[in-house]
Amino acid sequence: MNTPKHKNRALYDPKFQWSFLHPKHWGTWLSLLLLMLLALLPWRIRDPIAGFLGKQIGRHIKKARHRARVNLELCFPEKSAKQREVMIDNMYTSAAQVIMAMGDLSLRSRKYLQQRTEVFGQEHLDEVVAADRRVIMLVPHCWAIDFPAIYWASLGLPVAAMMKPQHRQPVYDWLISRQRLQYGGRCHARQDGIKHYLRSIKEGYMGYYLPDEDFGLEQSMFTDFFATKKATFSGLGKIARLTGAAIVPMMPVYNDSTGKIEIHISPEIKKLPSGDSQQDANLLAQALEEMVKSYPEQYMWVLQLLKTRPDSTINPYKT
Template structure:
């Protein structure tokens, strides 16, 4: 389906618009960052890498905030690795993130042809087969730094994409991020509105974009193995597939620091969903493990992945794990 032949507007979708209040003094700092970031995104990758590396190494020495949280996540997930190995993974992770993010504005500044040339896609035939057979699909996309790339790329090729996201506190950044996500069409639903509009969009033929690895608390989750630990995991994957009558297709996005290419890996649809909460939660975590273990530098280890614990003892508050 060509995105020019459909109307992506949905009154239930999140559709922020420009407001004149965005020009108020409280947002001048935001606009300054935007206007500096746009030309910087077009500078050579190696130049950005040099600057990012210096900043990351300086911040790593402090070991506070998000860096401390990421180190705790890596400790619990990879206890067999040495402290130095985990430190090096995180340093590489943050450099990858910094180089990717400082260049991400180019996705909007350049053309869809540039994006296609910049991206290496593996496994696209799995989606093409589903499309050919008129089967619905929900993409299961773990939180890598390049997580937005597959959605924008597929939309640029005329495939309708529907996603859920949390709105940002900074209204200018929120508007700009939304504009970038739907620059080639598609729909984004605010998580606060529930999952029903998202399911309806999948039934309408949109490719669902589902993020499997955030911690939504004990009330909504079950505990399932996650690397060497366990994680509070949403158990609804099998039920989601059933109610939307869709195949679940794992997708992972990477940023190759050596080549500067975006890489999108699309796996065959998952066949072993049972509809049972615990087993389906484990299947979902296995998808994350399969993608992340060979390239841990791509994953958002700074997230509060393991905040919810069986004993209620949040690891990020424990000084015995990391001072």
Template sequence: MTQQRNDFDELAYNPQFQFSFLAPKYWGTWLGVFIACLTSLLPNSIQYFFAKQLAKIAVKLKSGAAKRARINLSMCFPAQTKQEREKTLFDMYVTATMFMMNFASLSVRNKNWLEHHTEIRGFENIQNILKAGENVILLVPHTWAIDIPAVLFASRGYPVSAMAKSQKNQLADWLMHRQRVQHGGRVYDRSVGIKPFIKSIRKDNYLGYYLPDEDLGKDHSVFVDFFATQKATISGLGRLSKLSKAKIVPLFAMFNGKTGQFELDVYPALPFPTDNEHTDARMMNECIEHYVSQRPEQYMWILRLLKTRPNGGNNPYK
């Protein structure tokens, strides 16, 4: 167990409750929170039944999310049949719905519940590095259960430092932030830059939380292979590893709809840095491909993963 920390940092993101959150414009959000709290108490078998029914509806709707997911799947897996890709889409919606039904459990239940409802494999890959006096940056792709490791590790005494973008809905943003740091940790808004994040890892020994699959545009990326296409991939992880003196440890977070359990797979550290941005970026994408190929229903295919195209190509989502 790590020593007790003072998580305060004046540069960290720290939204506060506002009385305006009680205004009618937020009543729909409060209703959603109330329903989420109720569904989190349902038996897993009932949740799974409702999730499948809602997924059947979701795949038929002409929503932007379903459109983006179909575009991503067709670009990444052109060799698959349409039926195979539609099955992945359906299974993803089941996973997403099940996770949403259980997301409130992180707040309405205690940390013992989270511990007993999470199966973690390979945690020694983090512990051994920390015992050796070295720092860790977790490489965490966008799965539906992406918030679970940070909350779980903080509850064990290993707070996480992350960078995130605030939500447009200020009430939802405040609630999500409170849930993420309920056991400790820091979240930095991108507007403060990367230095506070590096300091929290290098000097304060926080676990860094790095999202490798965001599309931040061509100015912050290199184009490397991603499944059957190419993706604008964040290029600075090698430098970040050097500056923070941290090992890069891959982590894949999942929610098993059939068991109602969270599952975390922690892998051995990767050989970062290679001193080559393209090699580093490709190594990250290979990790994602390895995880996602085994459990494609866990991945957030609804994201704009491929909006920035090589050679000035058109945004496929427009």
């Protein structure tokens, strides 16, 4: 793969503002300070604390838990309500463990990050890189979603990603951007369009692509997703054609038995692009399901993943 050319392509790179010190942001700073202190604890001490707090907090976040219940009921109707509640508890346990580990990305060294990361299926990525081909990594919305991109950048394989700026939380937005860009790489704001993201991939950056977002009827095809139907983006095949990139699925997992971030890489989706939008969407949904079904507790079931329905205009998350 060619070495990226470092040009300014409408990059999203927020800077520190003195307004961040306004009292209205003090709560954010206190929470960030707590996360940084927790990052100094050994993971064997931190994880049980995180797991307990995550499970308890998750039982009191009513709206988010409701969304998770809707998603799991539609995807896993064969499971009992009690089984799905256990799945949600496990999800919040994983979420808290990852969130409390986020401070590692700012306080710990490059070497520490690399030692704390374990890659499975490295040969699938090596095959594409050795062929000097462009890469788009297909990464589900898992709680450890930021870790792989930062890990690859630390190894000299910088990543380009599209993201939604968190303007309502500017301090958090600034800090998370510092984490994401600390070893190189690029972030592009969604409101600036996709062309800058595509250009970065063509220049040699590995693309980071989230396959599970619901973009509505106009940009989607309905596909099978576990026991239900999901509105799946139909344009990934076009992106692959425009960039000439290989689409490589990649699942980030936090292993609370080893305290490591695991990156599970699957073989390139060689049938994508297929030349047919429905088939491209089907391939995308199949890859997503394959990744999620092995580690359901790692997935962000709290998102409005199934907002667009094939048989109704009613938002299923409305109460």
